[in-house]
Amino acid sequence: MKRRVYVFDTTLRDGEQAPGFSMRVSEKVRVAAQLEALGVDVIEAGFPIASAGEQEAVRRIAQQCQNASVAGLCRAKKEDIDAAWDALKYAKRPRFHIFLATSDIHLEYKLRMTREEAIHAAVSAVRYAKSFGAEVEFSPEDATRSEEGYLIRVLEAVIDAGADVVNIADTVGYAIPSEFARLIRLLRSEVRNAERARFSVHCHNDLGLAVANTLAGIEAGADQIECTINGIGERAGNAALEEVVMALKVRESVFSVETGIRTELIYPTSLLVQEITGVHVQPNKAVVGANAFAHEAGIHQHGVLAHAATYEIMTPESIGLTSNRIVLGKHSGRHAVRKALLDMGVRVDKEGLDFVYERMVALADEKKQVTQRDLLRIVDQLKREKSHTDAYQSVSETAEAGS
Ligand SMILES: [Zn+2]
Known part of the structure; x- marks a missing residue:
């Protein structure tokens, strides 16, 4: 034991x-x-x-x-x-x-x-x-x-x-x-x-x-x-x-x-x-940095696509980040955006949803597929640009509110 x-x-x-x-x-x-x-x-x-x-x-x-x-x-x-x-x-x-x-x-x-x-x-x-x-x-x-x-x-x-x-x-x-x-x-x-x-x-x-x-x-x-x-x-x-x-x-x-x-x-x-x-971790921060699961070098990308364990000692999912999973495209609606956010423990109000949705569509136009990491970056912008407190709430608060 x-x-x-x-x-x-x-x-x-x-x-x-x-x-x-x-x-x-x-x-x-x-x-x-x-x-x-x-x-x-x-x-x-x-x-x-x-x-x-x-x-x-x-x-x-x-x-x-x-x-x-x-x-x-x-x-x-x-x-x-x-x-x-x-x-x-x-x-x-x-x-x-x-x-x-x-x-x-x-x-x-x-x-x-x-x-x-x-x-x-x-x-x-x-x-x-x-x-x-x-x-x-x-x-x-x-x-x-x-x-x-x-x-x-x-x-x-x-x-x-x-x-x-x-x-x-x-x-x-x-x-x-x-x-x-x-x-x-x-x-x-x-x-x-x-x-x-x-x-x-x-x-x-x-x-x-x-x-x-x-x-x-x-x-x-x-x-x-x-x-x-x-x-x-x-x-x-x-x-x-x-x-x-x-x-x-x-x-x-x-x-x-x-x-x-x-x-x-x-x-x-x-x-x-x-x-x-309002203090962000550096990109190369272990476990939670933006680059912690990013594989830039071509040979690394090839390895990870063939078998994730070639360069990943833990999965993004194990810390609650499905960085490589494609979640949305330009045909996804507001409902799908809200659901994708909730899956990551993020709740937005109506105004926040509009903000995220518009940027998601613009991004999907550029790169076709929007990942969880992209969505988190948009939520980050939302938090910085909008000061209203209801735009972003933690998963536990969502649970507490009973919704
Ligand atoms: Zn101390």
Whole structure:
């Protein structure tokens, strides 16, 4: 039997807090619905004490989520935990996510705390959060630059205080895969009460290693991975959910783990986050980039047509993109356009349908056949040119509306 790895998505917290990626409350709620449809296990919805907007977003997402746990970020402070509970108490599965740095550089220069003071603050915060009866996750921030003996003591103390999950954070994207795997193995074997908590990994991409470190963490026994859609996040971003999940799937025989992700919703989810944030992934982005399944060289095209596996290690369909399938021609009507869009998880209103239809006909005149990818490009234009919000909705929202 395959080991289950839990997916903790922090698109709405670590992703959203990056400059240029902010989302309105209603947009966060839409993304959360899509994340739940995608099958993530935990949605980190925000940092409730940070602002009234964050508080509202976490509350609305907590009210809406049916299956996923909803997490709210807290410093190791009573007021943060109280503010988080005001929003999280509506969730079916609430989770506090408490963080406190454990590296000397953070303790000395940022927190101005001694190591003993930090352990005390972490334990008090975990104990207090646990008193609400919710799940508690504790993150030793900057864990990869923390002294190992001290990190082990902190983890033992917070697990004794009731932490359900401990999240080993490579906050500054400093680790390399072999070293990170060694750290996870060491913690799992040396932390005295390790079997009482789940181990999570949270990797940043400053050296382009977030996905590699996350996968190394899984091989070393991590039970939970923290990631974001399109890898958005602080600075160079977080581990990209779509890349980690597809690596686990394509190389299943190596990892022998499973997640709850419905991979065929990866592309619509990526697109929704691109649309909402207005930030598009680069064309050569792994898995979801516009060129990820494009075969330009003639010899490659010939190979793919003869047998897709010659140059494709995964199918476009497996991420919800049937890039090569011809969907429409110039004789297709509005009804067919609407249906083709719905098949891709995109709903348009009447005005949006007119827009897509007219451009589809023009394109079909030029190139005879219009593919799903062409349609997605048109939807992209629609979103950019029309500001009305109903033009584009995610598949889960369509389901929610009962249509
Ligand atoms: Zn982070």
